[in-house]
Amino acid sequence: xxxxxxxxxxxxxxxxxxxxxxxxxxxxxxxxxxxxxxxxxxxxxxxxxxxxxxxxxxxxxxxxxxxxxxxxxxxxxxxxxxxxxxxxxxxxxxxxxxxxxxxxxxxxxxxxxxxxxxxxxxxxxxxxxxxxxxxxxxxxxxxxxxxxxxxxxxxxxxxxxxxxxxxxxxxxxxxxxxxxxxxxxxxxxxxxxxxxxxxxxxxxxxxxxxxxxxxxxxxxxxxxxxxxxxxxxxxxxxxxxxxxxxxxxxxxxxxxxxxxxxxxxxxxxxxxxxxxxxxxxxxxxxxxxxxxxxxxxxxxxxxxxxxxxxxxxx
Amino acid sequence: xxxxxxxxxxxxxxxxxxxxxxxxxxxxxxxxxxxxxxxxxxxxxxxxxxxxxxxxxxxxxxxxxxxxxxxxxxxxxxxxxxxxxxxxxxxxxxxxxxxxxxxxxxxxxxxxxxxxxxxxxxxxxxxxxxxxxxxxxxxxxxxxxxxxxxxxxxxxxxxxxxxxxxxxxxxxxxxxxxxxxxxxxxxxxxxxxxxxxxxxxxxxxxxxxxxxxxxxxxxxxxxxxxxxxxxxxxxxxxxxxxxxxxxxxxxxxxxxxxxxxxxxxxxxxxxxxxxxxxxxxxxxxxxxxxxxxxxxxxxxxxxxxxxxxxxxxxxxxxxxxxxxxxxxxxxxxxxxxxxxxxxxxxxxxxxxxxxxxxxxxxxxxxxxxxxxxxxxxxxxxxxxxxxxxxxxxxxxxxxxxxxxxxxxxxxxxxxxxxxxxxxxxxxxxxxxxxxxxxxxxxxxxxxxxxxxxxxxxxxxxxxxxxxxxxxxxxxxxxxx
Numbered sequence: 001x002x003x004x005x006x007x008x009x010x011x012x013x014x015x016x017x018x019x020x021x022x023x024x025x026x027x028x029x030x031x032x033x034x035x036x037x038x039x040x041x042x043x044x045x046x047x048x049x050x051x052x053x054x055x056x057x058x059x060x061x062x063x064x065x066x067x068x069x070x071x072x073x074x075x076x077x078x079x080x081x082x083x084x085x086x087x088x089x090x091x092x093x094x095x096x097x098x099x100x101x102x103x104x105x106x107x108x109x110x111x112x113x114x115x116x117x118x119x120x121x122x123x124x125x126x127x128x129x130x131x132x133x134x135x136x137x138x139x140x141x142x143x144x145x146x147x148x149x150x151x152x153x154x155x156x157x158x159x160x161x162x163x164x165x166x167x168x169x170x171x172x173x174x175x176x177x178x179x180x181x182x183x184x185x186x187x188x189x190x191x192x193x194x195x196x197x198x199x200x201x202x203x204x205x206x207x208x209x210x211x212x213x214x215x216x217x218x219x220x221x222x223x224x225x226x227x228x229x230x231x232x233x234x235x236x237x238x239x240x241x242x243x244x245x246x247x248x249x250x251x252x253x254x255x256x257x258x259x260x261x262x263x264x265x266x267x268x269x270x271x272x273x274x275x276x277x278x279x280x281x282x283x284x285x286x287x288x289x290x291x292x293x294x295x296x297x298x299x300x301x302x303x304x305x306x307x308x309x310x311x312x313x314x
Numbered sequence: 315x316x317x318x319x320x321x322x323x324x325x326x327x328x329x330x331x332x333x334x335x336x337x338x339x340x341x342x343x344x345x346x347x348x349x350x351x352x353x354x355x356x357x358x359x360x361x362x363x364x365x366x367x368x369x370x371x372x373x374x375x376x377x378x379x380x381x382x383x384x385x386x387x388x389x390x391x392x393x394x395x396x397x398x399x400x401x402x403x404x405x406x407x408x409x410x411x412x413x414x415x416x417x418x419x420x421x422x423x424x425x426x427x428x429x430x431x432x433x434x435x436x437x438x439x440x441x442x443x444x445x446x447x448x449x450x451x452x453x454x455x456x457x458x459x460x461x462x463x464x465x466x467x468x469x470x471x472x473x474x475x476x477x478x479x480x481x482x483x484x485x486x487x488x489x490x491x492x493x494x495x496x497x498x499x500x501x502x503x504x505x506x507x508x509x510x511x512x513x514x515x516x517x518x519x520x521x522x523x524x525x526x527x528x529x530x531x532x533x534x535x536x537x538x539x540x541x542x543x544x545x546x547x548x549x550x551x552x553x554x555x556x557x558x559x560x561x562x563x564x565x566x567x568x569x570x571x572x573x574x575x576x577x578x579x580x581x582x583x584x585x586x587x588x589x590x591x592x593x594x595x596x597x598x599x600x601x602x603x604x605x606x607x608x609x610x611x612x613x614x615x616x617x618x619x620x621x622x623x624x625x626x627x628x629x630x631x632x633x634x635x636x637x638x639x640x641x642x643x644x645x646x647x648x649x650x651x652x653x654x655x656x657x658x659x660x661x662x663x664x665x666x667x668x669x670x671x672x673x674x675x676x677x678x679x680x681x682x683x684x685x686x687x688x689x690x691x692x693x694x695x696x697x698x699x700x701x702x703x704x705x706x707x708x709x710x711x712x713x714x715x716x717x718x719x720x721x722x723x724x725x726x727x728x729x730x731x732x733x734x735x736x737x738x739x740x741x742x743x744x745x746x747x748x749x750x751x752x753x754x755x756x757x758x759x760x761x762x763x764x765x766x767x768x769x770x771x772x773x774x775x776x777x778x779x780x781x782x783x784x785x786x787x788x789x790x791x792x793x794x
Contacts, residue, residue: 004358008559015351023343030339030712031332032704047704073707105702 032103034076046100048074051109052086057094060085070111088113123157130176143176150176150185150198163198167209175221179228180267184244186231190218193233195244210246223265223272225294232272232294234263239274241294253292257285270295315672316679316773323688331696335709338689342716345681352556353723359555359612360730363529366612371509372414375516382516388449388487389415389508390478390494390574392423394470398499400436402618405534406502407440411447415508421450421481425474429458429465450481460585468583468590471496475574475582482574490522492574496583496591500618501569502534510613511571518609522573523602525566525595528611530554532619533736537746539619541753545760546632547619548731558610563670566595566608569615576601589642596645599667600652604659614734629763636768643675643773679773682765689713720757728754 025035033042050059051071059066061074062083068074070086079102086094091113098106124131128142133155142151143166150163164185173187178198184207186195191214197207214235221234225241232241233250236259242250256276263274272292277285326334375384391410395403403424410422424440426433437453445451456473463469475494482492493515497503507528515521532539532547539547557564566572568591577583580597583590599606620635621628649671653664692700692709700706728751738746 004362004559005561007358008355011351011354015347019344019347023340026343026712027336027339030705030708031336032708045704047707049707073711075704075708103703105704105707107701 029076032076034078043078044102045076045078046102046104046106047077048082048084048098048100048106049109050074050084050086050111052088052094052111052113054088054091054113057086057088057091057113060087071109084108086111086113090116092116121157123153123155125153125157125160126151129172132176134178137182141176141178150196164196166196167194167211169194169211177222177224179224179244180226181228183228184224186222186224186244188219188222191215193219193222193231195231212242212246212248218260220260221263223263224267226267226270227296232265234261234274236260239263239272239292254290258287269293316676316770317777319676319680320683320688323684324691327688327691328695331692331700332703332705334688335692335696335700335705338684338692339705339709339712341684342689342712345685346716346719349720349723353726355556355559356552356730357726359529359559360733363555363612363614364733366510369506369510371506371513371613375509375513378513378516384512384516385416385419386491387512387515388419388421388482388492389511390421390423390475390482390492391503392425392471392474392478392494392496393499393501394425394467394474394496395433395436395499396427396467396470397430399432400439402500403436403440404443406497406500407444409502409504411444412505413503413508414505415512417447418449420448420508421452421478422448423452423454423474423478425454425456425470427458427470428455450485452477452481463585464587466584466586466588466590468587468593469585471590472582472585475577479574479578489575489578490573493526493571494574494577495569495571497569497615498617500534501530502616503528504613504615507611507613507615510611514609514611515573520605522576523598523606524572525598525606525608526571526611527554527558527564527566527608528569528571528613528615529558530568531614531616531734533614533616533734534618536619536735537739537742539621540625540628541749541756542625542760543619543621543628543632544750545753545756546636546764548727548734549760551734552727552730558612561607561610563667563674564608564610565592567591569617570608571611572598587644587648588638589644592642592645593648596649596652600649600656600659603656604663604667616736632764633768636764637772640675640678640769640772641776643769643776646671646675675769675773679766679769682761682767683770685713685716686762686765724754724757 028035028042032045032047034045036043049071055070057070059068059070059072059074063085066072066074077100079100082098082100084096084098092115094111094113096108098108100106123140124142126142127145129145130143131141133140138155140153140155140157141163142153143149144151148166148168150166151160152163153160166185166187169187169189169192171189173189173194176185176187178185182198184195184197186193188194193212193214194209195212196209214233217238218236219233220236223232223234224230225232229244230241231244232239232253237256238252239254239256240250240252242248253272254274254276258275258277261275263272265272270293272294274290275287276290278288279285323334323337326337378384393403393406407422407424410420411417422444424437426437433455437455441451441453452474454474454477456470458465460469478494479489482489493511495511511526514526518524529551531551532544536544536547554567557567570591572594576598577594580594580601584593584597587593595606595608620631622631646668650668653659653668656664689709693706696706731750738744
């Protein structure tokens, strides 16, 4: 027992000695002080913190390769300017000059290392005239150039499906918009607006495609109402709403002074925002931003249209 | 004090994050050194246990000089029982029967609690089975609600010891020749245990001024216990082995032995405190003016791993058991008040022992909290300025280093754990050997749940005067 207790005493005092000898070095290093062996004194240092996306890049400090890979903390740097180079295989290197200040950390944590050859992936399987992405439903739409058919795939270009045969418009349509219930698509050029049911299973045969013609003014934009049945058409001289059916009568929502007024439709609240010019009392014309709330609860336009058309509500 | 340290660090983390981080780094470094030191002690204790594993202690007793006649020594073994069943008690008594010490020098007391319904029935069964093997076999029924008592194991053991004293006096056996062992109901003594104990009693200077502490291992059901419970109990054995190397602060724990004369002199175990196993040491320490010590016995006594029917119940059970152990913090006010009124113990000894006692309980209550919960606080609460300073980056690095170091140390613990395991029972598949290595990956989870929280809980209860009653840990043993 005595010998064990002696070993234990040695261990104990050794542990105490190690603690008190090394603690000042550990604390000073943690606090950003570097021990200057030549002058036998502590000098205040700084550090560089590097974080890259993706991680694992080699770090060169003033041309010297360090052991650490990103994310990396380069400690005990004397104040000054340092050249940093980050290298990761198959990625563009990243270089910069970093200024280190005493007692400060230079934080470089938003570094993106870009691929030398970005792995872009082609999603479409055939040539198309138009394509757009529906983020909400994680789908990509394509209008085939050869047969004018609307296709859909997921965002990896998989699970292709044919949605609809589109009617040809001449000149070619400038925009395509799928209704919020994903049952119909509208597309338009300057004078014509076509509506086609998306019926991959031919479930909507009764909804035959049709074209609305606007011979006397240009179509600037068109939007689906959230009900998937009404269309808001922004023309060069007015904004009107119409039902998505042949020979529907439109209701004018606003007369526009400004041709080609830009408009935006918020489908979450069924609100139309548009820009128009108005003459003020001082005689000058100013651009104004307007909004029309189109939700059934705030805008009784369905009743209005029914009264005008004298037709039953759809 | 523990709450003071924790709350102080939380306030510092927001108010002076750099100072808080520096304190945490200091603690982390201290913990690394401490882990290294204690792991080395554990290795030394293991070595000693291994060396004495196959020692024939009875032969060593016989080889002692004539003035140290081992045949004069009687062993009185008390088993305080509460809710433990026959499946637990029978193997413990059988283990005493199967020791190589002459049974005509052994007196066994099965100490039951009268308030527990099946006690009398069990007492009869055991008496019928074991009465004829020993010099004396006594059954005691501790009455409930005696004046000045609380429902603790110490109260039951004291009642049994008084009955044993009457028996010894009747047989005209000197108290000086009797060594008493107070064993938990599930304690199975090794074949050589009483030989080892007798040898140490006869060779220790002033043997009445010492307690004798075996190494508790939880081998009875270790192969059948779930990983979580097994690891916790192995850690408990480790703690005890480490403590056995730190003689100046070694205190009795769980099953232990001492001179019956001393026990009578100090008026037995406390009858109103939960931590009777350690308080009895302090009573003796004060009675002998500080000239009292615990002699480690490098021989194991085997107990049960406490576990229940499912994982959550096992955690709850282990938590309660550890909280009961942590309730040992009640020793501190007990010891301090006695020290204060005592002028025979040197002041240096009083200060040193009080410090040890306080330090061990405070460290127990705060270490996990500091390492896991408080370490990230300066980074979280330190604000933008702290994030621009080198210490803001170095604090997580050093904390991470501590974790890596702990993983490294746990490799040593894994190796050592293999050496104290009993042979694999036939009904246990060999794959369990691999499971018992992989399960060490649960250590962080155990540290998080059972590291500091039971101690903090116990200390909070003591602080708020919400006193605990003795909680008898449920024991399960698979019948093979």
